[in-house]
Amino acid sequence: MEIREPKADEAARIREVVDSSMTTSFRLSPGQIDGITDDQFGDDSVDEKRDDEDTLLHVAESGEDIEGATITGFVEGRLEDGRGEVNWLFVDPEHRGQGIGTELYETATETLRDRGAEHVCVTVLEANTEGHQFVERFGLEHDGDRRIEVAGESLVKYVYTDSDVDVDLPAESNADSADDEDADSAEFPETETTDGQLTATSDDGKTVYVAREEEESGTAASFFVTYEDEDRAEQYGFYCANCGSLDVSMAEMDRLECSDCGNAHAERSEESYDDSHL
Template sequence: MNVRPASPADGPAIRDVARRSLQASYSLGPQAITSAIEEWYDEEQLEATLADGDRLLLVADDDGQIVGFSESVLAADNTGTLLWLHVDPAHRGVGNAASLFERTREQLRELGATHLQGRVLDDNVDGNTFYEEQGFERAGSEEIDIAGQTYVENLYTESERWGREPMETDEGRTVYVDHDNHERGSIAPFHVVYGGEDAEDRYGYFCSNCNTLANAMDSMGRIECDGCGNVRKPLRWDAAYL
């Protein structure tokens, strides 16, 4: 099996593998799966992903047949995040997932990643077990929206926890960036920022794409980084933070 960068011609095979994998591993309805694949891997989005230098899309090619793929992103703080790792159910159990994972990790490190993390939906038992078998530890969880439904997604990191890093605001106040607690952004993750080291007082967010603080939230829970345009889009459960 050859693990290589994806090309535009791999689009149909990537969508097919994603569909089979999601059907086998997740409690998602047919419409949710179809909507997710259209949103994440249609031709336009796939082209944008392949053109993004901070995105990594690798395919597992078994003698011309795509049997799996991984999608990752590298943030400006050198955090490499494995967003998805899919293997066709008919090709599982023979080491394809492990080979794809190891090559993805190598590629992220070659791109400059010094910290690695992975995300997997909570109801994917095999996926959670897989990260544990690779020596990763669960560092937290968050709710995400897929086709209008809320799901819990677990965050796994390599065994070393990164902790909270003090940072001074423009007003001279010391706040703490939690490198183990992230939320999705349109370009790169936002780290949660606390007003105290005890993590009881949430201050705002830290944009990992340009390493700046972003603490202005509108009435709908939307945050946009002034430095680079990275956006944390509001989701249904954001009303709890208004």
């Protein structure tokens, strides 16, 4: 296995790796995967990133393919204001279990530090069902969430850092920072603030209380626990911060899904992850 920078004519193979990896391991629709792949890894995007001195691109090349060497993994990072970030890492599902992901991660973080990064964080899409525990294997801790816009989609990324490192997250990624009525209306659609309590109204006219500190991440926006009473003695259900709906269902594996907009969250379990995957 060789870790190297990609060549100008290898964008198509990178997209294949990204598409197959996301199809296998991400809770995203085919349309969302196509949008991310085209937006982030199209020919023009890869060329721009290759020419950007602050962006790091590495591929893993294996000689196992019957036609010769082939790209089996890809990592992207960026250096900005003395901080390094690994923001995409993919391994072809057909080549997992060979330590490719680990080699890409370690090479990327070492390269970013060599280029001047004082510390390196890693961001993982909430919808990546296997990437979170892969990152945690390196001693990183979930430090906060960041919302990104990709191909018209609003997605949530988890930020992982060393335990002794503080990362400045964009203000809009922290819903709890909304401390006035204008901010509440922007972060929590279809709600009102009454006597300091954030409330929403169900379709049958019932007032429920939204617990901003009880949050579950979603693919489009967070979910928040709701209560039938101000004292929060009886739980009502969940509130979707993407569209303001209270019509949120919970299925097996603690999967939340908004019936109105499709925003979803599935609780990860250690049983769903195998250390050999990446």
